[in-house]
Each structure stands twice: as C-alpha cells, then as structure tokens.
Amino acid sequence: MTGCDVEKPLTISRRPIPTVDHALTSSRKMEMTDLDKSSFSPRADDWFEDVTVASGIKWTYRNGREADRFYMIESFGGGAAVIDFDRDGKCDLLVTGGGTISSDASIAIGGRPSVLFRNQGGWQFDNVTTGSGLSSAPGYSQGCAVGDFDADGFPDLFVCGYKGSQLYRNCGDGTYLDIDPWGPSLSNDWTTAAVFADFDHDALPDLVIARYAKWSPETDVNCSKGGVRDLCGPTSYAGTTCLAFRNSGDGLFEDDSAQAGIQGGVHGLAVVAADLNLDGWVDFYVASDVTPNQLYLGGPCLPLKERGVSAGVAFNEWGQAEGSMGVDVADFDGDGRPDIWVTNFEREDNALYRNLGNSMFLHATAAVGLSGVSRMFVGFGTAMSDFDGDGWPDLFVLNGNPIYSAAESPFKQKPQLFRNLGGRFTDVSDQGGTFFREVHSGRGSAVADFDDDGALDIVAIPMNDPVRILRNRRSPENFIRVQLVARNGEPDATGAQVSAEFQGRTLTRFAVRGTGFFSQSDSRMIFPVAPELETAEIRVQWPARDREIFRGLAVRTTHVLIEGHGETSRD
Amino acid sequence: MTEVNASSIRINLRARSVFFCVAVGMIVVAAICWYLLRSTPEQLLERGLAESDHDPVAAAHLFHRAVNAAAGRDYPDAQIALCRLLLRRNSRQEASSLFTAINCQECRTDLLLGFGRDALRMEQRPEGLAALESVARRDVRERLVALELLMSDYQEWGQRQKQLQIAESLTEMQPQNPQRWSDLIELLTSMARESECVATIQRALQQDFPVEFLSHLQNSLVQQLVNQGDARGARRELENLRKLESDSLRVRGSEVYVCRLEGDLEKSLQIVTTIVDDAPDLPFPRFTRGVVLLDLRRFNDAKDDLERVIAAQPFNAPAQFKLSEAYRGLGKEDLAAKHQRLASEIAGKQIRITSLLKQRDEDPYDPMIYRELEQLHRELGDSGAARHWHRWGVRVSPQNSLIPSAQIPKG
Numbered sequence: 001m002t003g004c005d006v007e008k009p010l011t012i013s014r015r016p017i018p019t020v021d022h023a024l025t026s027s028r029k030m031e032m033t034d035l036d037k038s039s040f041s042p043r044a045d046d047w048f049e050d051v052t053v054a055s056g057i058k059w060t061y062r063n064g065r066e067a068d069r070f071y072m073i074e075s076f077g078g079g080a081a082v083i084d085f086d087r088d089g090k091c092d093l094l095v096t097g098g099g100t101i102s103s104d105a106s107i108a109i110g111g112r113p114s115v116l117f118r119n120q121g122g123w124q125f126d127n128v129t130t131g132s133g134l135s136s137a138p139g140y141s142q143g144c145a146v147g148d149f150d151a152d153g154f155p156d157l158f159v160c161g162y163k164g165s166q167l168y169r170n171c172g173d174g175t176y177l178d179i180d181p182w183g184p185s186l187s188n189d190w191t192t193a194a195v196f197a198d199f200d201h202d203a204l205p206d207l208v209i210a211r212y213a214k215w216s217p218e219t220d221v222n223c224s225k226g227g228v229r230d231l232c233g234p235t236s237y238a239g240t241t242c243l244a245f246r247n248s249g250d251g252l253f254e255d256d257s258a259q260a261g262i263q264g265g266v267h268g269l270a271v272v273a274a275d276l277n278l279d280g281w282v283d284f285y286v287a288s289d290v291t292p293n294q295l296y297l298g299g300p301c302l303p304l305k306e307r308g309v310s311a312g313v314a315f316n317e318w319g320q321a322e323g324s325m326g327v328d329v330a331d332f333d334g335d336g337r338p339d340i341w342v343t344n345f346e347r348e349d350n351a352l353y354r355n356l357g358n359s360m361f362l363h364a365t366a367a368v369g370l371s372g373v374s375r376m377f378v379g380f381g382t383a384m385s386d387f388d389g390d391g392w393p394d395l396f397v398l399n400g401n402p403i404y405s406a407a408e409s410p411f412k413q414k415p416q417l418f419r420n421l422g423g424r425f426t427d428v429s430d431q432g433g434t435f436f437r438e439v440h441s442g443r444g445s446a447v448a449d450f451d452d453d454g455a456l457d458i459v460a461i462p463m464n465d466p467v468r469i470l471r472n473r474r475s476p477e478n479f480i481r482v483q484l485v486a487r488n489g490e491p492d493a494t495g496a497q498v499s500a501e502f503q504g505r506t507l508t509r510f511a512v513r514g515t516g517f518f519s520q521s522d523s524r525m526i527f528p529v530a531p532e533l534e535t536a537e538i539r540v541q542w543p544a545r546d547r548e549i550f551r552g553l554a555v556r557t558t559h560v561l562i563e564g565h566g567e568t569s570r571d
Numbered sequence: 572m573t574e575v576n577a578s579s580i581r582i583n584l585r586a587r588s589v590f591f592c593v594a595v596g597m598i599v600v601a602a603i604c605w606y607l608l609r610s611t612p613e614q615l616l617e618r619g620l621a622e623s624d625h626d627p628v629a630a631a632h633l634f635h636r637a638v639n640a641a642a643g644r645d646y647p648d649a650q651i652a653l654c655r656l657l658l659r660r661n662s663r664q665e666a667s668s669l670f671t672a673i674n675c676q677e678c679r680t681d682l683l684l685g686f687g688r689d690a691l692r693m694e695q696r697p698e699g700l701a702a703l704e705s706v707a708r709r710d711v712r713e714r715l716v717a718l719e720l721l722m723s724d725y726q727e728w729g730q731r732q733k734q735l736q737i738a739e740s741l742t743e744m745q746p747q748n749p750q751r752w753s754d755l756i757e758l759l760t761s762m763a764r765e766s767e768c769v770a771t772i773q774r775a776l777q778q779d780f781p782v783e784f785l786s787h788l789q790n791s792l793v794q795q796l797v798n799q800g801d802a803r804g805a806r807r808e809l810e811n812l813r814k815l816e817s818d819s820l821r822v823r824g825s826e827v828y829v830c831r832l833e834g835d836l837e838k839s840l841q842i843v844t845t846i847v848d849d850a851p852d853l854p855f856p857r858f859t860r861g862v863v864l865l866d867l868r869r870f871n872d873a874k875d876d877l878e879r880v881i882a883a884q885p886f887n888a889p890a891q892f893k894l895s896e897a898y899r900g901l902g903k904e905d906l907a908a909k910h911q912r913l914a915s916e917i918a919g920k921q922i923r924i925t926s927l928l929k930q931r932d933e934d935p936y937d938p939m940i941y942r943e944l945e946q947l948h949r950e951l952g953d954s955g956a957a958r959h960w961h962r963w964g965v966r967v968s969p970q971n972s973l974i975p976s977a978q979i980p981k982g
Contacts, residue, residue: 319892367866369834372800
C-alpha cells in the first residue's frame with residue numbers, strides 16, 4: 001500500500017518484510033568531478049571534505065535571533081534526520097527549519113518548515129519538500145526523530161519544537177501526512193528531542209520526548225551580563241519532565257509518563273534508547289542541562305527504573321551535574337559493552353562513561369586522554385563512530401556557544417575530532433578538513449554513509465548558517481554494512497547487539513536511537529572487514545530474544561538481517 | 572540777652588553738625604574696615620577645620636557660617652566638612668540628609684576623602700562609597716588611597732565585580748607593585764575568569780619582579796592552564812617553573828595534574844606517590860592519588876586512599892564522590908550509594924553557599940543571607956565560618972540600622 005488514506009482509521013499490522021534479503025544497495029565510488037570545481041582545497045591527509053556546495057543541499061536553520069528578544073528557545077538550534085524515506089536504499093536527509101520571532105509588540109513566534117532532501121546518489125541531493133506534506137510548519141521546530149510507528153515499513157517522522165511537536169506518517173509514496181495523535185496538550189508544549197523505542201514491550205515503537213522547561217514569551221526572563229542583554233542560562237527556568245507516549249497501535253499515542261516512571265527536574269536536551277546494561281531490555285538515557293542526567297533502566301514490565309546517580313552516569317568526575325547536550329553510545333574500549341559519551345558546556349569536560357557491567361559506569365574522560373580538551377568549548381552535536389575504518393569508535397564534536405556574547409568561549413567555535421587508538425583518544429581535529437579549521441555556531445549533527453563507501457559522513461546543522469555536508473575520505477578497504485529488521489519485537493530492533501570479528505578482535509555495535517544532538521543518524525551498522533575476505537560473518541543478539549549468526553555475507557554490501565533468518569546460536 | 576541767646580544757639584547748631592559729620596564718618600570708616608577685614612567663607616572653613624578636633628561645636632558653627640557666608644551659592648567644601656563633623660558626632664541621619672544635597676564633584680579632594688574614610692568606618696557605607704568613588708575618578712594623588720579604601724570595603728562585603736574593577740585600576744596605577752597583581756589574579760581565579768586570569772598572569776610575568784614572586788606567578792599560570800585543559804601550554808609553563816625552582820613540592824604537585832591532562836596516568840601516579848611519601852598526613856596529595864588510581868581502575872587502592880581523606884575531611888564532597896566511585900568499581904553498591912548520598916548532600920550545601928554569596932554581591936544588606944550562610948557552614952562542620960557569618964548577620968540586622976536609607980547624590 002502506498003499513500004495515506006486520511007479517511008480510513010489506522011490499523012497497524014506487522015511490518016512487511018523486505019523482499020531483498022541481501023545486497024539492498026551496492027557500494028558506489030564517489031564521482032569527484034563536481035567536487036573538483038568547488039573552491040575549497042582540502043589537505044591530502046584530511047579526514048573529511050566539505051561537499052555541501054556540490055551536493056545541492058542548501059538550507060539554513062533559523063532561530064529568530066534578529067528580533068533581539070533573546071528567548072530561551074533560540075539557544076539550541078535544530079537537527080537532522082537521516083531517513084531512507086523512499087526506501088531506495090540510500091540515506092535521505094531531513095533538516096528542521098526553526099522559526100521566526102516577531103520584533104514588534106505582537107510577540108508572534110512562527111515556524112519554518114523542515115526540508116527534505118532526496119539522495120540521488122553521487123553526492124547529489126534534490127530538495128523534495130514541496131508536495132511531500134512537510135512544507136507547512138506547525139511551529140518553531142528543533143529536534144527530530146525517525147521511527148516506523150505504524151509498522152508499515154516506511155520510516156515516519158517526529159519533529160520537536162515550541163508549539164510545533166508534530167508526528168508525520170510516511171504514506172509510502174514520497175509524501176507525509178501530519179497527524180495529531182495526542183491532542184492539544186503536546187501541541188502547545190515545548191519539546192526539544194525525541195526517540196522512538198518500545199518501552200512497554202508490545203513490539204510497537206513508542207515515543208520518549210525530552211523537554212527543557214515550561215517556557216513561553218509570557219514567562220520569559222530578562223537576562224543580562226554587564227548591562228548587555230543575552231540568552232538566559234538553564235537556571236533561569238525550573239526543570240521539567242520528559243514524556244513517555246505509548247503507541248496504542250490504533251494511530252494514537254497515550255501519555256504513559258507516570259506509569260513509565262518518568263521523573264522530573266530535568267532540562268532535557270537529548271534522549272537516547274539502547275540496551276545499556278545488556279539485560280535485553282531497552283533503556284533510556286536523558287542528557288540534561290545542569291541537572292543530573294537520567295538513566296531509565298528497562299525491565300520486563302513498567303515502570304522504568306531511574307538509576308542515573310547510582311549507575312554513575314548522572315554527574316561529572318567530581319560529582320557535579322553538568323550542562324549536557326549531545327549523546328552517543330558505542331563500545332569505545334572493545335570490551336563488548338556500550339559506553340556513553342556526553343557533550344557538555346564550557347569549563348566542563350565532555351563525559352565518557354565507561355561501562356563496568358552490572359549497570360555500573362565510571363567517568364573515564366581523564367583515563368582515555370580527553371581531560372581538558374573540551375573545556376574551552378560548548379559541545380552540542382556529536383558522534384562516537386568509527387570514522388577511519390579501524391574498528392575503534394572515534395569522536396566527533398560540533399561546538400558552539402548558546403550565549404551570543406557574554407560567555408567565556410566565543411559564540412562560534414571549531415569542531416573537534418578525536419581518533420581512538422585502542423581505548424585512548426588523540427586530537428586529530430587539525431586533520432579533520434577545512435570544516436574543522438573554521439568556527440561554527442554548531443548545534444545538531446548526524447552521521448550517515450551517504451555515498452555507501454563504508455565510511456561515515458557527517459551532516460552538521462549550524463545555527464543561522466548553512467547546513468554542511470562532510471564526505472569522509474577514509475573509507476575502509478573492505479567492509480560490510482547491516483540493517484536489522486526484528487520480527488518478534490519492535491521492527492528497528494532498538495537494543496540489539498551486533499558483532500563481527502576484525503583483526504583478531506570482536507567488534508560490537510549497538511542498535512541505538514536518538515544519538516547526536518536533536519538528530520537521528522544512519523541506523524545501519526558498518527563493520528570493517530579484512531581486505532582479503534570476500535564474505536563475513538555477523539552475530540546478532542536480538543533484544544531479550546535469540547542470538548543468531550548470519551554467515552557468508554558478501555562484503556561491500558548492505559545486508560538486511562531479518563530476525564529468524566539467521567542460524568540460532570547458543571554461544 | 573537776646574543777642575547772647577542767638578549767638579549761643581548758633582554755636583550749638585554748629586557743634587551738633589560737626590558731631591553728626593564725625594559720627595557718620597566714623598560709621599563709614601568702620602563699615603569700610605569691616606568690609607575690608609571680614610572673614611571669607613574659605614577662612615571660616617579653615618578655621619572650622621582647625622577647630623574640629625578639639626572644639627566640634629565651634630567648628631560646626633564656623634562651617635555653618637561659611638555656608639551662610641557663601642550667600643547665594645553652594646559651598647560644598649563647607650558642607651562636606653560639616654557632614655564629616657556630624658558623622659563624628661554620631662548625627663548619622665542629619666549627616667546623611669545633608670550629604671544628599673552635596674555635589675561631590677565640586678568638593679575638595681582631601682575633604683571628600685576624609686569624609687569617605689570616616690563614613691566607611693562609621694558604617695555609613697553608601698555615603699562613604701559615593702565620596703570615595705568620586706575621588707577615585709579624579710586624576711589626583713589621593714586617588715590611590717581612595718581605591719585602596721574601596722578595594723578593602725568591597726572585599727569585606729563580598730562585592731567581587733566591583734572589587735575587580737578597583738583591582739584592575741590599582742594594578743594599572745602601580746604595575747611595579749607585586750601585591751596589586753597578586754590581588755587581581757586571586758580575584759580572577761576566585762571568579763573563574765580563566766582566560767582573563769591567564770592573560771593577567773602573563774602580563775605580570777613581563778614585570779621586573781623578584782624571582783620568588785615570578786615563581787609564584789609561574790605556578791599560578793600552570794594551574795590556570797590545567798583548569799583550562801590546555802595540556803601543551805601547561806607542560807610548557809611547568810618546564811619554565813621547573814627552571815625557577817627545580818623539583819619542588821609544588822612543581823611535582825602541578826605535574827601530577829599536567830600528566831593527567833596529558834593522559835599519562837602512570838607517570839601521574841608515580842609523581843603523586845612521591846608527594847604522599849613525603850607528606851603522608853596531607854589529605855590533598857592522597858586525594859589526588861585516589862583520583863589517579865580510580866582513573867587506572869585500581870579500585871581497592873583508590874578506596875584506601877580516599878577513606879583516609881574522608882577520615883580527615885568528612886565534608887570533602889569530591890572525596891566522598893570519588894569514594895563512591897571506588898565502591899561502585901568494587902561492586903559494593905550499598906557503600907557506593909551511601910557515599911554518593913553524602914557527596915550530594917555536601918555538594919548541595921556548597922552550591923547553596925555559592926548562590927548565597929552571589930546574592931550577597933547584589934544585596935549585601937539582607938540579613939537572611941547571613942543567617943542561612945551561618946546555618947550551612949555549621950552543617951558543614953565549619954564553626955569558624957559559621958561564627959563569621961553570624962557576626963555579619965548581627966552587623967546588618969535592622970536593629971543596627973545599617974540598611975541604607977539615604978539617596979546617594981551623583982557625581
């Protein structure tokens with residue numbers, strides 16, 4: 001079925017299994033012809049090349065700063081969703097638009113529509129927003145999330161914002177239909193980030209939404225330093241709660257926050273879903289601005305248990321809450337456990353929480369050589385991903401100060417890139433490329449293999465400056481890419497673990513949702529493979545279910561691994 | 572008889588005319604003399620100032636006369652002198668209301684400075700600050716004294732923002748004075764203005780100071796760069812410090828943190844262990860070693876060090892937190908939770924103290940602030956600080972009438 005029948009009530013059936021089992025797309029070598037015409041001149045050893053101009057991606061997230069109202073919502077910028085909306089196997093891109101703020105007495109806050117770019121291949125993107133159903137803006141938008149809430153096989157969208165939270169159902173024909181499954185309470189609220197994941201174990205993706213504060217123009221606080229008006233810090237507003245909406249399966253989402261055990265007192269800016277303690281149940285991690293970060297551990301039944309403090313992931317290394325923004329989850333030290341990476345405000349270290357097992361983490365920033373490196377920056381968008389194809393997850397941080405003028409570090413800042421040398425990191429920002437040698441008002445970011453060369457590219461969403469696309473130039477010699485499809489649980493298999501052997505090590509990747517900042521990255525997983533191999537073997541631990549082995553998978557190919565199609569393993 | 576009488580009458584008339592003329596002449600001469608010899612307002616002021624120490628009543632009379640003598644125009648010098656006298660006689664309200672009418676900009680510098688000093692001493696703070704600030708704006712010799720008095724007052728009242736402005740001015744005026752730089756750097760450090768602090772230390776290092784002070788500055792620079800997370804800069808400056816004082820205790824102490832910043836945890840541990848060996852009873856080196864041991868995931872060793880720190884300093888929040896991490900690493904969840912809870916309680920109180928001190932910066936006359944500070948310090952086992960804030964609470968309580976009511980004149 002394609003197209004959305006607005007008259008017909010929505011009923012969710014099981015997701016159609018893709019007919020293509022292997023080789024959904026083959027990898028493509030990038031055509032450089034167009035890029036050579038561009039004006040930038042990267043160094044030979046640069047990891048990334050800015051291909052924005054040639055790509056056709058032309059978009060700027062706007063926060064309404066020009067009105068000089070200094071509203072709290074201006075602080076955080078927008079995000080990007082990597083989404084294969086047309087299921088052609090290539091990563092498309094949605095970027096939120098932000099909004100406008102009137103400077104006259106009327107105090108009108110308007111929305112700018114999000115924009116959808118279709119990946120045509122060869123680093124060519126077409127703006128297909130017009131006619132997609134996304135060209136109207138319900139409100140001032142910020143973060144976004146991707147999930148197939150109606151299990152029809154086509155990824156749906158959720159856009160957060162001030163009076164702009166909107167769920168878009170993918171009709172399967174290249175169009176989206178905005179639906180309002182929760183009524184005006186959420187539509188009038190301010191939401192920042194969200195993630196689709198199944199917290200009530202009914203195999204349907206529910207929605208967990210981060211909120212920052214109860215803010216409105218009427219409650220706006222006037223903040224200034226040295227007589228200069230600027231944006232307020234988080235302490236100017238009381239924290240609030242995240243929201244947990246249960247997907248009822250009939251097209252409606254019900255606020256289940258209380259039953260889910262959601263607790264208050266956060267300035268939520270990111271929410272990530274993954275099985276962080278490897279017990280088979282999806283957990284949620286909430287990054288909060290100056291209040292303790294929260295860790296909700298899932299179990300066989302609700303409520304989720306908030307264990308941020310006792311698990312050691314709520315504070316910095318001295319026991320203080322930090323201004324946390326972006327989050328990612330990966331196994332940085334090769335011990336098979338998911339570690340948590342959090343970007344923070346200036347004068348603070350970004351936090352790397354090493355997973356010790358048994359739901360215990362240890363602040364490990366100093367231990368891995370990252371102490372101090374972020375103290376003169378404000379980290380927003382981030383990724384802990386293997387950018388150089390050596391199997392070790394590296395770190396990308398997109399920096400920028402939310403305060404326009406009155407802060408220790410400047411409004412625009414350089415991004416950072418750290419190479420993982422086997423559990424320790426070294427700063428390679430200078431080799432990052434031209435983008436890393438410039439300053440930006442960095443906010444949202446996502447990673448994806450846009451050109452399917454096995455190397456993760458970056459999309460950065462600066463505030464009030466054009467979106468930037470960075471092509472990763474360090475594609476691995478050999479690789480394999482997999483996408484999970486669960487049949488006995490939530491289709492995207494959030495919480496699953498996937499592993500492969502490489503150079504005598506077991507590489508483990510995790511099905512994680514909501515990473516980065518205000519964004520959704522490529523959900524496919526890439527593993528480097530020894531150059532001489534033609535095939536590879538992948539092991540999948542489905543959430544709270546079986547472990548399966550998929551053997552003989554051809555390299556340099558995307559494989560859709562469907563639950564039940566592998567060989568069951570008892571290892 | 573008729574002729575005799577007429578003649579006698581003529582004589583009398585002539586005598587009277589002469590007498591009248593002489594009298595008028597004398598009056599005119601007296602008036603001219605009075606006019607020529609009368610006291611000017613300036614003379615009255617000087618006489619009043621001379622009298623003010625041993626005969627305040629006479630001095631006040633003379634100041635009033637000086638003001639009156641300046642009929643038709645203000646005479647702020649006499650007014651401020653009178654104000655000062657009133658203060659000395661404890662007529663605060665009268666002094667305060669008179670002060671509001673004075674244009675400080677027109678006052679003589681020495682009189683304004685004297686009034687300002689006395690006003691601060693007499694707890695008439697708003698008037699004193701206004702007078703001293705007026706002097707501090709002048710390009711005169713007395714500016715230095717005024718700035719020093721202001722610095723001392725703002726420091727006492729915890730108004731760091733204003734204190735910083737004064738410290739900058741004093742340093743600019745006396746760049747050859749190490750104390751000026753020291754005060755400024757200390758202030759910037761306490762305000763966590765790291766970039767400015769580093770720049771200030773670097774400027775101070777350009778001065779021709781004794782080697783001991785340069786060494787002190789160099790050590791501060793290393794610490795600031797460590798705080799900023801600048802490992803390369805901190806290492807460079809540490810090596811410069813080493814040239815000045817070889818492998819002193821503080822060189823080694825700083826190197827522990829530089830090594831940690833560089834990610835060289837083994838070397839960091841090795842150095843901090845030499846410090847612990849040299850000073851086994853000092854809590855801070857032991858705490859630092861516990862931190863490094865935790866980095867290295869040597870949980871049991873870290874626990875041993877941190878427990879000793881806690882025994883000596885039970886209200887050390889970072890040590891309590893680090894101990895909870897050590898217990899978490901050892902899988903002792905109950906003990907981890909206990910020390911985590913203690914750390915949070917202590918840190919919560921410390922955060923509240925910081926917040927109250929910021930409030931005090933804006934409104935130092937609120938007695939509730941001091942009451943809460945006293946209570947929090949008592950709960951944190953710091954009876955000395957609790958007593959200190961208790962005294963402040965008494966000092967600003969409404970009964971002591973220190974809360975300013977006067978309108979402070981501009982200028």
